[in-house]
Amino acid sequence: MQADAPRACRFGRRWYLNNESWHPSVPPFGEMKCILCWCVSGETHCQRQECPPSACGSPATRDNPCCAKCR
Numbered sequence: 001m002q003a004d005a006p007r008a009c010r011f012g013r014r015w016y017l018n019n020e021s022w023h024p025s026v027p028p029f030g031e032m033k034c035i036l037c038w039c040v041s042g043e044t045h046c047q048r049q050e051c052p053p054s055a056c057g058s059p060a061t062r063d064n065p066c067c068a069k070c071r
Contacts, residue, residue: 007042018042034066 006018016022021038024046025031037046051067 009039009042009044011037011044016044 008018009016011024016039018039018041021036023031023033024035024037034049035046037044049066056070
């Protein structure tokens with residue numbers, strides 16, 4: 001790899017290209033669809049999907065499994 005080329009990121013056993021994004025897989029849970037990771041110049045950054053606060057007592061996660069909504 002050349003010194004001026006964008007650097008890749010290693011996450012677990014996989015390599016990702018610069019500016020590539022993915023949902024991490026964490027054994028034994030599998031793919032974490034509510035978390036998004038991305039590679040920036042050889043550094044991996046991850047963030048959980050932010051959800052607005054629920055205003056009801058028993059929210060449902062039917063439309064979006066990451067964020068609860070009132071029924």
